[in-house]
Amino acid sequence: MSRIELKKVNKFYDKVHVLKDVDLVIEQGDFMTLLGPSGCGKTTTLRVISGLENPQSGEVIIDGELVADPRTGKFSPPSKRNLNLVFQSYALWPHMTVFQNVAFGLNIHKLPKQEVSTRVMAALEQMQIHHFAQRYPSELSGGQQQRVAIARAIVSQPKILLLDEPLSNLDAKLRVDMRAELKRLHKELKTTIIYVTHDQVEALTLSSKIAVYFDGVLTQCNTPYEIYNNPATLRVAEFIGNPKINFIRGTIASLDEDSMTIQCECGPIVIDNLARRSNGALKKEKSENECLDVTIAIRPEDIMVSRNEAPGCLSCRISSIMPAGSETLMELEIGNHHILAKEIGLQQYETDEHVWVHLKQRRMNVYEQKESSLIVRAL
Amino acid sequence: MADAIETGIEEQRVVGLRLSMNRFKNYVRNPQNLISIIAIVVLLFLIALPLWEIFTKSFQLQYRDALKTRAKEGAFSLQYWKTVFASNISKAMFYEPLANSLLTSLCVSFVGILIGGVLAWLVTRTDLPMKKFFSFILVVAYMVPSWCKALAWQIIFKNERIGGYPGMFQAVFKVAPPDWISYGFFPIVLSLSLHYFVFSFLLISAALVSVGGDLEEMAEIVGAKRTTILMKITFPLVMPAILSSFILTFSKAIGSFGVPAFLGMKVNYYTLSTMIYTNIRNRMTTQAYVLSIVLILVAGFTVYLNQKAIGKRKSFTTIGGKSGRTNLLKLKRLKPAITAFLLLFVFLCVVLPLFVLVWQSVMLKPGVYSLDNLTLHFWIGQPNASIADGEAGIFHNPRIWSSLYNTLKLVSIVSLIATVSGLLLGYIISRGRKRLSGRFIEQISFTPMLIPSIALSTIYLSMFSRPHLLVPVLYGTFSLLVLISIVKYLPFAVRSGTSSMLQIHSELEEAAKIEGASWIRIFSRLILPLAKGGVFSAFLLIFISGMKELALIMLLVTPETSTLTSLTYSYTESGYAQFSNAITTLIIFIIMVVNLIARKVSKADISNGIGG
Numbered sequence: 006m007s008r009i010e011l012k013k014v015n016k017f018y019d020k021v022h023v024l025k026d027v028d029l030v031i032e033q034g035d036f037m038t039l040l041g042p043s044g045c046g047k048t049t050t051l052r053v054i055s056g057l058e059n060p061q062s063g064e065v066i067i068d069g070e071l072v073a074d075p076r077t078g079k080f081s082p083p084s085k086r087n088l089n090l091v092f093q094s095y096a097l098w099p100h101m102t103v104f105q106n107v108a109f110g111l112n113i114h115k116l117p118k119q120e121v122s123t124r125v126m127a128a129l130e131q132m133q134i135h136h137f138a139q140r141y142p143s144e145l146s147g148g149q150q151q152r153v154a155i156a157r158a159i160v161s162q163p164k165i166l167l168l169d170e171p172l173s174n175l176d177a178k179l180r181v182d183m184r185a186e187l188k189r190l191h192k193e194l195k196t197t198i199i200y201v202t203h204d205q206v207e208a209l210t211l212s213s214k215i216a217v218y219f220d221g222v223l224t225q226c227n228t229p230y231e232i233y234n235n236p237a238t239l240r241v242a243e244f245i246g247n248p249k250i251n252f253i254r255g256t257i258a259s260l261d262e263d264s265m266t267i268q269c270e271c272g273p274i275v276i277d278n279l280a281r282r283s284n285g286a287l288k289k290e291k292s293e294n295e296c297l298d299v300t301i302a303i304r305p306e307d308i309m310v311s312r313n314e315a316p317g318c319l320s321c322r323i324s325s326i327m328p329a330g331s332e333t334l335m336e337l338e339i340g341n342h343h344i345l346a347k348e349i350g351l352q353q354y355e356t357d358e359h360v361w362v363h364l365k366q367r368r369m370n371v372y373e374q375k376e377s378s379l380i381v382r383a384l
Numbered sequence: 385m386a387d388a389i390e391t392g393i394e395e396q397r398v399v400g401l402r403l404s405m406n407r408f409k410n411y412v413r414n415p416q417n418l419i420s421i422i423a424i425v426v427l428l429f430l431i432a433l434p435l436w437e438i439f440t441k442s443f444q445l446q447y448r449d450a451l452k453t454r455a456k457e458g459a460f461s462l463q464y465w466k467t468v469f470a471s472n473i474s475k476a477m478f479y480e481p482l483a484n485s486l487l488t489s490l491c492v493s494f495v496g497i498l499i500g501g502v503l504a505w506l507v508t509r510t511d512l513p514m515k516k517f518f519s520f521i522l523v524v525a526y527m528v529p530s531w532c533k534a535l536a537w538q539i540i541f542k543n544e545r546i547g548g549y550p551g552m553f554q555a556v557f558k559v560a561p562p563d564w565i566s567y568g569f570f571p572i573v574l575s576l577s578l579h580y581f582v583f584s585f586l587l588i589s590a591a592l593v594s595v596g597g598d599l600e601e602m603a604e605i606v607g608a609k610r611t612t613i614l615m616k617i618t619f620p621l622v623m624p625a626i627l628s629s630f631i632l633t634f635s636k637a638i639g640s641f642g643v644p645a646f647l648g649m650k651v652n653y654y655t656l657s658t659m660i661y662t663n664i665r666n667r668m669t670t671q672a673y674v675l676s677i678v679l680i681l682v683a684g685f686t687v688y689l690n691q692k693a694i695g696k697r698k699s700f701t702t703i704g705g706k707s708g709r710t711n712l713l714k715l716k717r718l719k720p721a722i723t724a725f726l727l728l729f730v731f732l733c734v735v736l737p738l739f740v741l742v743w744q745s746v747m748l749k750p751g752v753y754s755l756d757n758l759t760l761h762f763w764i765g766q767p768n769a770s771i772a773d774g775e776a777g778i779f780h781n782p783r784i785w786s787s788l789y790n791t792l793k794l795v796s797i798v799s800l801i802a803t804v805s806g807l808l809l810g811y812i813i814s815r816g817r818k819r820l821s822g823r824f825i826e827q828i829s830f831t832p833m834l835i836p837s838i839a840l841s842t843i844y845l846s847m848f849s850r851p852h853l854l855v856p857v858l859y860g861t862f863s864l865l866v867l868i869s870i871v872k873y874l875p876f877a878v879r880s881g882t883s884s885m886l887q888i889h890s891e892l893e894e895a896a897k898i899e900g901a902s903w904i905r906i907f908s909r910l911i912l913p914l915a916k917g918g919v920f921s922a923f924l925l926i927f928i929s930g931m932k933e934l935a936l937i938m939l940l941v942t943p944e945t946s947t948l949t950s951l952t953y954s955y956t957e958s959g960y961a962q963f964s965n966a967i968t969t970l971i972i973f974i975i976m977v978v979n980l981i982a983r984k985v986s987k988a989d990i991s992n993g994i995g996g
Contacts, residue, residue, distance in 0.1 A: 078406030084900030
């Protein structure tokens with residue numbers, strides 16, 4: 006059992022409020038990614054869990070044990086929390102060899118020499134760097150240093166492995182390789198992993214769960230599928246996904262039992278299946294406001310471009326076209342509104358060409374504008 | 385109901401108690417806090433309290449004066465401030481020395497920058513030959529104590545005005561040099577300039593290197609001439625370095641004691657620092673306190689100016705970052721002439737003084753420059769009643785042996801303690817920049833920088849001549865010398881410690897913390913090994929500075945605790961020039977050996993220690 010629970014955690018640096026009432030539960034075996042723009046509090050959350058920082062209020066519970074309790078001033082030191090951390094800078098001790106780096110923690114716990122040696126070599130082999138054991142960190146490449154840092158963290162067999170932007174210092178190709186490596190590691194070790202990154206692609210590919218942060222507030226915590234398909238707020242929607250999601254503003258013109266019509270700049274859009282897609286909030290908001298301002302969010306891949314007119318299609322002009330091999334991005338002009346569409350493969354369109362687009366209404370998320378809350382979910 | 389409320393209150397109280405107990409435990413358990421507290425207490429006692437004492441004492445009636453006026457000893461009195469600022473002796477005691485101090489320091493700064501700047505430019509920007517040699521020898525000039533240059537000057541240009549043997553100049557040319565050449569303003573400025581120009585040389589050449597050729601090349605591309613580039617680009621860019629070397633030189637020169645003491649005191653040419661010394665010798669201690677306060681204010685003000693000036697413009701000098709390959713200016717036809725001139729300069733300011741000192745130390749009769757007058761008596765002679773009142777040569781002289789022992793013991797202990805404290809304080813400062821305690825420690829450990837040596841020793845003389853808190857009377861003890869030297873070198877030690885610590889990323893420490901390493905283990909296994917280069921060079925630089933120290937310990941030594949430098953001074957005062965020159969040679973020899981070891985063993989470089 007290594008369940009981690011944060012309850013109403015608040016953290017200040019001097020007067021800066023970096024974590025605001027963060028509630029987070031990480032289950033045993035999760036690959037939890039803390040995602041957000043820089044300075045949003047994700048690294049601070051990691052440091053609070055590790056015990057390198059203490060919160061000013063709230064509780065941190067690991068394995069049912071209260072490890073940080075500001076009310077009584079009781080904070081367990083990091084080494085008593087059965088976890089280990091891989092730093093963004095790797096933090097390899099430059100005056101020790103790879104072997105000594107990895108063995109440091111085991112030696113502190115006074116393990117017999119023979120066992121230290123076997124465990125260190127096992128960890129190095131797991132990270133495929135056993136032939137570098139006698140080298141110094143400065144004699145290794147960035148990717149190899151990264152592996153040493155991970156080996157050092159897993160050699161003590163921690164129940165929780167914390168990774169703070171571990172791939173941010175690697176070049177693009179190495180990053181892709183290391184992603185696969187980390188996934189394999191998670192499967193082999195079966196430990197709980199908490200992973201901090203600002204790279205949403207990393208988050209989506211690696212995690213079993215993602216927690217999205219903005220300005221110290223945990224905005225949404227869910228599976229990558231949910232986060233991508235049904236972002237909880239406009240801000241999450243905008244942050245997740247590359248190329249960026251399209252926003253279309255409008256007002257609800259009419260609302261029936263199972264469908265509604267939204268009047269937008271580019272024409273009316275009908276959204277159906279409301280019984281499945283909406284909760285009480287939509288009806289409640291609508292009854293309070295006669296004309297409710299909403300924003301429709303639709304991903305570029307849910308916009309179909311065609312040369313042939315079909316019912317329900319909108320007419321538009323291609324203002325720029327960006328072929329990228331496996332996909333083609335198109336910027337489309339509908340009236341004076343711009344939207345992005347993504348088609349698979351290389352597409353033979355010309356700039357300034359007139360085309361017809363079909364917006365998949367089932368893939369639309371609808372947000373109430375004032376609170377930016379999700380009122381109709383995409384299917 | 386009432387019970388429930390009561391137990392609720394009780395519970396709250398228990399929680400509150402636990403909270404404060406745990407907080408206390410957490411606080412004490414963190415070694416950083418513990419060291420901070422100890423450091424603050426010690427620093428307050430060693431630095432803030434003495435300053436406060438000397439300030440209050442200057443307003444209190446002394447025992448002797450109290451007797452005269454029948455007032456109570458220690459009563460509030462403005463008498464001393466009045467004597468210094470507004471009495472019939474204040475012109476001689478304060479205004480003239482102040483004017484002399486300011487004038488000499490200003491001139492020293494100008495001359496120093498001129499020499500240092502030109503040399504820096506020649507070494508970094510032209511195709512001057514033997515650059516490595518020049519850089520090395522110029523720094524050697526700084527390792528020779530400044531008062532050695534004064535001694536050498538005296539040997540050469542001494543005239544009959546103060547009696548005794550004639551100088552070398554007079555012996556050769558049979559004409560006595562005029563007073564203004566022999567004593568006072570001119571030789572003081574010259575000796576100090578030939579010492580402190582090294583500051584400007586190092587600072588300005590560092591700036592020139594960091595400015596980088598690309599900025600100048602850019603100007604060349606747009607079509608500027610070499611002279612225009614020099615005036616419009618290079619000069620403004622190194623201006624901050626010039627400014628800060630000006631102020632650094634000024635604050636050092638105004639606090640210097642040895643040179644004005646050797647070259648001025650005998651002809652009644654006083655500066656503030658020599659006047660403080662004289663006052664203390666004449667038992668006018670409180671007046672000396674007042675003068676010390678003025679001296680601290682002047683020196684402190686210039687250092688403050690320096691901080692402000694550099695603080696704002698620092699980014700300026702480091703802009704270049706990467707220094708591209710600069711096209712060196714071809715000296716062409718001037719090359720041999722300039723090289724010869726520089727060699728002559730090196731000869732005059734480094735070789736000649738040393739040569740003269742050594743020669744003087746092997747002269748049986750001072751001032752007689754002939755071969756048959758040579759003797760090794762002052763080095764290896766047995767006591768001989770007919771020479772120097774029976775003082776034995778320095779290798780057979782127990783006084784000198786004990787001073788040598790004292791000196792080495794003193795500088796070793798001081799360098800060790802100062803380096804270690806500098807490292808610990810540097811740790812606190814670098815890890816606690818955001819905390820009040822960290823900033824406070826940084827400020828207070830920097831304070832001794834503002835206090836000229838002679839003023840600091842005046843303060844310590846007053847403070848430790850009676851018991852304080854738990855500290856007994858320390859006057860006359862070796863511990864007092866250790867204490868004051870540590871305080872004096874603390875700013876440098878802390879600065880070097882801080883910069884070593886800043887280079888060690890805190891994540892390296894945290895990585896060990898997560899593994900469960902204790903603070904002691906982190907410090908000994910990680911921080912010390914990683915900082916060892918910096919530690920070693922700080923140790924050696926303090927060692928070298930300590931070997932040269934005169935003004936700091938002058939007032940505090942007794943015959944039992946005398947060091948080589950204080951012995952030199954007393955031999956000079958009593959007219960045994962050969963002894964003082966022999967000892968000076970010995971000091972310089974030790975400094976050179978240490979520097980050589982430093983260069984061999986590590987990359988320790990004296991140039992990091994400027995201003996220390």
